Amino acid sequence: MITLKGKSVQSGVVFGRIHFHCPDENNPGGEGVPAGDEFGRFKAAQTEALRQLEVLAEQTRAGIGQAEAELFDVHKLMLGDGDYLDIVTAGIAQGQPAEQAVAAAGKQMAGFLSGIQGGYIAERAADVLDVSGRVINILRGHAPREIKTDGPVILAGEQISPSQMVGLDKTRILAIATAEGSRYSHMAILAQAMNIPATVGLGDALTLDSDGKDAILDGEAGVIYIQPDQETAARMRQKLAGEQAQNAALALLDNSPDSTIDGKEVLVYANVASAEQAKEAAVNGCKGIGLYRSEFLFLGREGLPDEDEQYETYREILQAADGREVVLRTLDIGADKSCKYLNLEKESNPELGLRGIRLAFVWPELLITQLRAIYRASVFGRAAVLFPMIASVWEVDKLLALAASVRETLAGEGIDFDPNIPIGGMIETPAAALISDQLAKRLNFFSIGTNDLTQYTLAADRQNPALGDYYNQAHPAVLALIQMAAQNAKAADIPACVCGALAGDLAQTQTLLELGVDRLSVSPVQIPRLRAKIRALRLQED
Numbered sequence: 001m002i003t004l005k006g007k008s009v010q011s012g013v014v015f016g017r018i019h020f021h022c023p024d025e026n027n028p029g030g031e032g033v034p035a036g037d038e039f040g041r042f043k044a045a046q047t048e049a050l051r052q053l054e055v056l057a058e059q060t061r062a063g064i065g066q067a068e069a070e071l072f073d074v075h076k077l078m079l080g081d082g083d084y085l086d087i088v089t090a091g092i093a094q095g096q097p098a099e100q101a102v103a104a105a106g107k108q109m110a111g112f113l114s115g116i117q118g119g120y121i122a123e124r125a126a127d128v129l130d131v132s133g134r135v136i137n138i139l140r141g142h143a144p145r146e147i148k149t150d151g152p153v154i155l156a157g158e159q160i161s162p163s164q165m166v167g168l169d170k171t172r173i174l175a176i177a178t179a180e181g182s183r184y185s186h187m188a189i190l191a192q193a194m195n196i197p198a199t200v201g202l203g204d205a206l207t208l209d210s211d212g213k214d215a216i217l218d219g220e221a222g223v224i225y226i227q228p229d230q231e232t233a234a235r236m237r238q239k240l241a242g243e244q245a246q247n248a249a250l251a252l253l254d255n256s257p258d259s260t261i262d263g264k265e266v267l268v269y270a271n272v273a274s275a276e277q278a279k280e281a282a283v284n285g286c287k288g289i290g291l292y293r294s295e296f297l298f299l300g301r302e303g304l305p306d307e308d309e310q311y312e313t314y315r316e317i318l319q320a321a322d323g324r325e326v327v328l329r330t331l332d333i334g335a336d337k338s339c340k341y342l343n344l345e346k347e348s349n350p351e352l353g354l355r356g357i358r359l360a361f362v363w364p365e366l367l368i369t370q371l372r373a374i375y376r377a378s379v380f381g382r383a384a385v386l387f388p389m390i391a392s393v394w395e396v397d398k399l400l401a402l403a404a405s406v407r408e409t410l411a412g413e414g415i416d417f418d419p420n421i422p423i424g425g426m427i428e429t430p431a432a433a434l435i436s437d438q439l440a441k442r443l444n445f446f447s448i449g450t451n452d453l454t455q456y457t458l459a460a461d462r463q464n465p466a467l468g469d470y471y472n473q474a475h476p477a478v479l480a481l482i483q484m485a486a487q488n489a490k491a492a493d494i495p496a497c498v499c500g501a502l503a504g505d506l507a508q509t510q511t512l513l514e515l516g517v518d519r520l521s522v523s524p525v526q527i528p529r530l531r532a533k534i535r536a537l538r539l540q541e542d
């Protein structure tokens with residue numbers, strides 16, 4: 001028996017056969033002689049890689065989650081990075097074929113990043129290699145890389161790239177074990193979101209030799225036993241039985257309220273991108289859909305969805321939620337999101353530009369069409385509307401007037417709708433938190449978006465991989481703003497939900513509840529554990 005100890009990423013005991021994956025794309029071979037216009041070939045491959053990454057981000061958004069999809073936005077940034085491009089250009093200028101120049105750039109950048117102290121930045125090395133591998137594959141005329149296995153296996157390798165993770169057939173992957181990597185890696189984040197038991201950093205002793213061998217992975221302990229002895233197998237079987245009993249208990253969490261030991265009831269909601277996900281969330285015991293990001297309906301297509309298409313989509317989600325509240329967020333798109341058919345002006349600072357409702361004000365038809373579709377669908381369930389990127393009271397007044405005029409028109413047309421659906425605002429700018437007393441008097445609920453609230457409070461771009469140590473959703477300044485919004489919501493007797501990634505961080509659940517938050521909206525897979533966590537907490541007195 002070989003015992004390898006690494007770092008735990010996702011818990012779970014798994015018995016299975018190892019499939020050792022050896023990628024070769026970052027090792028150029030056979031491209032000895034430049035084929036011709038190498039720079040032109042590289043540019044074409046770069047464009048195609050960007051296209052593939054957009055598709056991948058969309059798939060990830062729809063199937064896994066928004067935060068996970070943003071990993072691929074990071075890949076797109078890397079592909080346009082000046083230093084990276086300089087190395088490729090220099091290699092080609094020296095007569096190298098494009099494949100070789102790209103491989104050299106990937107290796108050089110990865111070497112540089114992994115030399116930097118501090119987990120987060122060092123971990124971006126794997127992403128650079130992933131991006132380079134993609135471009136090399138395109139240059140070689142190969143199809144996008146997917147890992148294929150001949151049955152359910154424990155997938156092992158030096159590393160598994162983030163894009164390979166997204167393409168995995170979950171029915172054939174029991175667990176993941178890698179020699180390299182840390183729990184900050186994008187692969188690790190994806191394994192957690194996909195709920196696949198995983199252990200990383202198992203060291204150089206995990207090699208191709210392990211391929212085909214029986215093994216047991218203990219995700220919680222971060223250990224893999226290759227060709228386990230009988231005693232270990234018996235011990236692990238016992239641990240597995242314990243886990244299964246616990247999972248069964250989690251799955252069976254009835255629909256009774258999720259309350260802390262001292263009696264605070266918390267509504268656990270779900271963030272979803274599709275009706276399918278809404279169904280999964282319902283099975284996992286969510287009490288509502290706290291965030292439907294309607295951008296998904298607008299991205300990755302050639303033109304705007306019309307009112308009827310939007311209506312159908314919202315109706316499907318409301319029906320999938322089966323009587324639970326569904327918070328439909330209006331379009332939160334800006335010049336940074338790739339919605340080419342909108343032909344938005346390029347902005348030098350898109351995060352601070354025409355985002356969310358700001359775009360709706362310069363293009364009111366967009367919002368009016370969406371609100372009409374939401375109101376029309378509202379008869380199929382319990383809809384709520386949420387406006388993103390609020391920073392001022394006048395914005396809310398203008399939005400409420402717009403919603404009122406939509407209701408008036410629909411009523412005039414004799415269309416059936418629920419005129420009383422709650423209207424809420426995202427608290428995702430520091431301004432919104434600071435004026436939340438005034439906003440609370442106008443709105444029916446708050447949804448605190450910690451992903452953006454953190455970036456705007458700490459002046460740290462949420463997409464910039466170099467800022468990982470600065471971008472901290474649990475920073476005291478962010479928590480102070482959450483508290484302010486939650487307390488003002490309480491004073492006005494309206495609910496305050498947290499729907500950013502902080503809501504799913506179990507280490508912060510107690511803090512959020514003590515700050516006054518009363519709803520948490522997380523990805524569907526996070527729901528059972530969050531519910532169990534809430535039920536085990538005892539809060540401090542105010």
Ligand code: PEP
Nearest residue numbers: 428449450451452499500
């Ligand atoms: C947020 O900002 O926290 C949020 C939930 O919205 P998004 O991630 O879509 O910007």
Ligand code: MG
Nearest residue numbers: 428449451452
């Ligand atoms: Mg946001």
